[in-house]
Amino acid sequence: MHYDIVIVGGGAGGLELASRLGRKLGGRRGKRRVLLIDRSSFHIWKPTLHEVAAGTLDVHQEGISYPILGRSNGFNFLLGELETFDPVAKRLTLKAITGEQGEVLAPERAISFTYGVLAIGSGSNLFGTPGAEQAHLLERTEDAEAFHARLLAAFTKASFSDDRILRVAIVGGGATGVELSAELIEAHRELMGSLGDEQRFRLDITVVEAAPRILGGLPQKIADKATLALERKGVAVKTGAKVLAVHADRLETSQGDIPADLIVWAAGIKAADGNTGYGLETNRGNQFVVNDRLETSASDVWALGDCAAAPWKDGKTIPARAQAAHQQASYLEKALLARLAQRRVEAPFVYRDFGSLVSLGDNKGVGALMGGLGGPNFFIEGLLAKWAYMSLHLDHHRAILGVGRTVTLALARLLQQRVSGRLKLH
Ligand SMILES: Cc1cc2nc3c(=O)[nH]c(=O)nc-3n(C[C@H](O)[C@H](O)[C@H](O)COP(=O)(O)OP(=O)(O)OC[C@H]3O[C@@H](n4cnc5c(N)ncnc54)[C@H](O)[C@@H]3O)c2cc1C
Structure with missing residues (x-):
């Protein structure tokens, strides 16, 4: 299988790029020039995962199938998880897909390309915290759905428990932790509206942040307003508390233990460990190092979004945000179209922080x-x-x-x- 352009990862950045390029390049059905690969068969915009987790967004309504998007946008789609990537031979392989009983549904597949783009996002950074792997994560749609199922079970349990309290601890006072706690309060409030007094229960949420304040990357004024809003909703915001270990029923922190029925890890992001094995330069966070044109250390291979470390200002790299992935996708559309026409886009990528x-x-x-x-x-x-x-x-x-x-x-x-x-x- 060979394609002119292969994009791995159909998230906030990769899917937009595939759609933009597919619409421009198109090609006869069955003979399209752009291939999008993703390990999931449908797309959910990652910034909505906390809403899926809280149940305020229905994944079955929100999700859009990649093949349908491909059909209307002029790209082909292939389901699979990246296994090997050879930037010199311009060839990649995808893991075999197995069914529930371990039976092989699709064998390992090899795809060659003229131009390759990596847009495989990032995952959670557990910072080596003992027991952290048993906390809920919000990396993938499946994680958010799994949390939602546990939340519904916990709602039922709390309704009939002796103390009628459900305790949720959220590690990380960044945007994800803050937004998740607000969505959970909303979900709880809606549910309480339909329960009799004998079934009502209290929801105690604690947001635990190691830094002196929440929303560290954002201006102080926003953090102050958000803290006040959360506290008004009854959320306990514990700052300066470092999580030392995660246990099944509590968080062990530098400020003492926090009992919890549900624990969510929303602190820090890290790109996949496997990224270091693709023959491309990576940084300590496993991101592909790219230049100001989003080119990786190999020719004709680009990276964008959370998996890319692109230079920004004051020696920093562009932050891992959907708005960055969105802007990079529109830049790479021009860069790749120019490359197909044997030209080079002269202007480098400039991130505009809105x-x-x-x-x-x-x-x-x-x-x-x-x-x-x-x-x-x-x-x-x-x-x-x-x-x-x-x-x-x-x-x-x-x-x-x-x-x-x-x-x-x-x-x-x-x-x-x-x-x-x-x-x-x-
Ligand atoms: C709960 C939450 C809230 C957020 N809120 C905001 C916000 O309000 N504003 C904002 O700007 N940013 C927000 N972000 C960050 C934002 O979601 C990311 O920066 C953005 O999604 C990055 O886009 P991306 O295309 O790099 O990766 P993603 O959108 O994560 O997409 C990566 C894609 O690659 C696929 N993939 C991964 N590995 C492989 C593999 N090995 N093989 C095949 N496919 C693979 C995945 O299935 C996925 O479809 C939030 C993040 C979370 C978790």
């Missing part, structure tokens, strides 16, 4: 917008911040579905929510 937004549930958000939208930073909160937050998701849908379908989808989801409610309890 600010950061954090969703706090209840149709509220908090954040700061900057650059391009009026010069200096300006602080926003409430419904305006929530709308700005949602516009990132709409932007992603627009890139993969086009304007018409994005509007139809948004309306369909709104109507669906009116019928079946916002919370998924099954």
